[in-house]
Amino acid sequence: xxxxxxxxxxxxxxxxxxxxxxxxxxxxxxxxxxxxxxxxxxxxxxxxxxxxxxxxxxxxxxxxxxxxxxxxxxxxxxxxxxxxxxxxxxxxxxxxxxxxxxxxxxxxxxxxxxxxx
Amino acid sequence: xxxxxxxxxxxxxxxxxxxxxxxxxxxxxxxxxxxxxxxxxxxxxxxxxxxxxxxxxxxxxxxxxxxxxxxxxxxxxxxxxxxxxxxxxxxxxxxxxxxxxxxxxxxxxxxxxxxx
Numbered sequence: 001x002x003x004x005x006x007x008x009x010x011x012x013x014x015x016x017x018x019x020x021x022x023x024x025x026x027x028x029x030x031x032x033x034x035x036x037x038x039x040x041x042x043x044x045x046x047x048x049x050x051x052x053x054x055x056x057x058x059x060x061x062x063x064x065x066x067x068x069x070x071x072x073x074x075x076x077x078x079x080x081x082x083x084x085x086x087x088x089x090x091x092x093x094x095x096x097x098x099x100x101x102x103x104x105x106x107x108x109x110x111x112x113x114x115x116x117x
Numbered sequence: 118x119x120x121x122x123x124x125x126x127x128x129x130x131x132x133x134x135x136x137x138x139x140x141x142x143x144x145x146x147x148x149x150x151x152x153x154x155x156x157x158x159x160x161x162x163x164x165x166x167x168x169x170x171x172x173x174x175x176x177x178x179x180x181x182x183x184x185x186x187x188x189x190x191x192x193x194x195x196x197x198x199x200x201x202x203x204x205x206x207x208x209x210x211x212x213x214x215x216x217x218x219x220x221x222x223x224x225x226x227x228x229x230x231x232x233x
Contacts (some may be wrong), residue, residue, distance in 0.1 A: 004159075035221070043206060045160070045224035091159050095220075102173060104150055105210075105222060107159030 002027045004092050004108035011113050013082045020067070021077040021111045023092030031097040034075040035105065036066065039089040048090075051075060052097070082115045089113075119143070121225035123209050129231045130199045138194045138228045140209030147214055149192050150222060151184055154206040163207075166192060199232045206230070 003026040013019035025034065036048040051059045051066045059066045067076040075094075079086055089112050093105040122141045130136050142149050148167055152160035153176075162176040168189035177184070181200075186192040196203055206229050210222040 033220075037224070042226065043229070044226040045208065045210070047221050047223065050221060093159075102162075102175075103148065103165050103220070104152075104162035104173070104176070105160075107161070109157075109159050 002029075002032075002094055002096060002106040004094055004106055006092055006108035006111050008111045009109075011111055012116060013079075013113065014116050015084060016081055018078060018080045019082055019113065021079070021090050021092075021113065023075045023077065023108060025073050025075060025092070025094050027073075027094065027096060029096045029098055032094055033097055034066070034068070035093045035095075036064070036075075036077045037091045037093060038086075039091060039110070041088070045091070049077070079113075084115050084117060087113060087115045121209055121211055121223055123207075123225040123228050125228060126226060127229050127231075129233065132199060132201060132232055134199050134232075135195065135197045136199055136230065138196075138207050138230070140192045140194070140225060142190065142192070142209070142211030143213070143223060144190075145213065146211035146223075147189075148212045148220070148222075149186060150210045151192070151194050152208040152210065153178075154208055154227070156205070160208050163194070196230075199230075201232050204230055204232045 005024045032053045034051045038046045049061045065078045092108045151163040154160040165173040166186040181197045183195045206227040208227045210224045212220045
């Protein structure tokens with residue numbers, strides 16, 4: 001079974017500064033994918049970034065980057081130059097990619113990010 | 118094109134009533150997932166369809182929950198004899214393939230169900 005742990009229920013960051021949201025995961029599988037989603041108060045889950053377990057380079061998407069440390073089983077999200085619109089709930093998720101495994105995502109409990117003006 | 122849509126966006130039901138929640142996935146998406154999200158928690162898996170076939174329903178919490186996708190596009194999640202513990206946001210997600218590898222799931226806005 002897979003498990004995602006997000007230890008920061010809430011985080012605050014000053015506008016224009018960078019912030020790191022922590023995520024650790026647990027799986028015995030060697031092939032897996034890690035995802036970060038943003039959920040604003042409107043409720044929709046917005047895909048931000050993906051990292052595959054065999055990807056040698058950390059994923060980046062605009063202001064988002066994923067600090068992937070495989071040996072530590074961590075996949076932290078870094079948001080650079082925070083904007084007020086970044087205030088939302090952030091979820092880390094994973095799924096195993098090996099044949100025969102379940103297709104669904106396993107989510108963490110989330111981190112509520114508040115960007116201060 | 119349009120994203121995943123869900124209806125209704127909000128539903129208030131009296132305990133014991135039956136409810137039906139609808140999901141319209143992105144056109145052409147093969148895989149469809151339902152998740153349940155309790156207040157302040159991450160989403161939890163309910164069930165998975167590949168086209169019209171329900172391949173995994175291991176997350177359905179009881180036999181009061183039933184899902185279908187008869188023509189491989191629109192899906193309906195039905196909850197019979199609703200209980201207060203069913204109050205949650207029900208999220209639908211789809212992705213384009215049935216294969217393996219990177220499969221980003223695209224989510225709808227959810228249906229917020231409140232059972233009184």
